[in-house]
Amino acid sequence: MKKIVLLLAFCLSIGNVFAQDADKLRDEGDAALKAKNYAEAFTKYDGFLKQTNNEDADRVFNCAFAAFQAKKYEDAVKYYDLAIQKNKNIDDAYTGKAMALRNLNKAPEFTATVEAGLKAKPGDADLEKLLYVYCMKQGQAVQKSGKIADAEELYKDVLIVSNPKYKENALYSLGAMYYNEGAKILAAATDPAKYEAEKDKADVQMKKAKEYMEQAVALNAANANAKKILDSINETLAK
Template identity: 50%
Template sequence: MKKFSILVALCCVTGSIFAQTDPSQLKKEGNDALNAKNYEVAFTKYDSYLKQTNGTDSVTAYNCGVCADKTKRYADAAKYFDIAIQKNYNLANAYIGKAGALKDLKKNPEYVETLEAGLKAVPGNKTLEKLYAIYYLKEGQKFQKTGNIEKAEENYKQVTTLSSKKWKTDALYSLGVLFFNNGADILKKAAPLASDADKYAAEKAKADADFKKANDYLQEATTLSPERPEIKKMLTQVQESMK
């Protein structure tokens, strides 16, 4: 009797496994769950389906990435969005999804690499450009606050490569402010040296070089976005300092 009970139990388990491993059924159940916004179930079904079918279904891989992201499975989200990218499906959104997952994983180098790859694949995409610009503008601000002018300039200039007028202008304006502030700071620190003509002249030359850089960046920003009053105001202040 005991052997019979074990046999029945094994048969039931085996039957259950076969019932659950039908790929088409898993995909259907995943689609139903996604339509019902039950992302947890949808991810489980899609994940099983894709593993059984070697991830060949780009649409389902993308949908699985969405469900993984919704359920905070960011490593899985990055993996499945990458499958969609490799299969050239819904490229812009797949790159955006993968980048977002990598950002949540705090993988900044991979995040930036994904944005760059996305911009090559889908040039001018507004969301990708926005994410790219915000990242480098924040990095520039971070270095500017610590007084690392070279690194701040390097990061701000990354944004000037974009096609968006807004983001290019923001970057050029930031560069103008960066060098104006640095020039003004040099002059402030040089004030006690006023009695030593040579030393003061050397410091003033450094400040003037920064004011010149600020002027050039702001002139470019004004040409690009003449309607923005803050740029004209800053440019006037810079030119007054150059007299």
């Protein structure tokens, strides 16, 4: 019986040591975060949360923030995801996770995270701006490299937002892109014997352009450039 009591006392003392170590790590993480020493803050919080099974939602979010600031983006994604699961600072957690995924160049995961965030927080201005800037920039880059289908998907990703200006710009970009594709086909159709076949190919692109440009004009009837291109599309399709 004496051995059992001694063993129990030993186990309790070990548990107290672990608790003290965890508290020390938590407090050191708080101090490092306050001092903007983000790399140290992440290390301390990471150690604290591993010892406490990620139970402290405040420190989970702080750990994610510190990881992002320290450019530890994979760790930031992990802890922002935990913060989302714990419903802690949900809008900032989705934004932080999306920004980390953006910096990791994980486009599908980035857009999926923003979409999930907008379902949880419809119309969130930070998430909508983040999606708009990323998708428009990446869309223009892949369009320039000739990857039209990829550019279309990126521009279309913007259309889930509620901001009408963002949607208008994405639709205009889609319409202008397909208008240019059709125009290039027509410009290269110099062989009279092949012109009709080439015109049919161009019309496919022009019809796509017309659909998108009409939607852009519907959002903003004062968009003179969109109306000008739409007139040119209709003229080309009527020939």
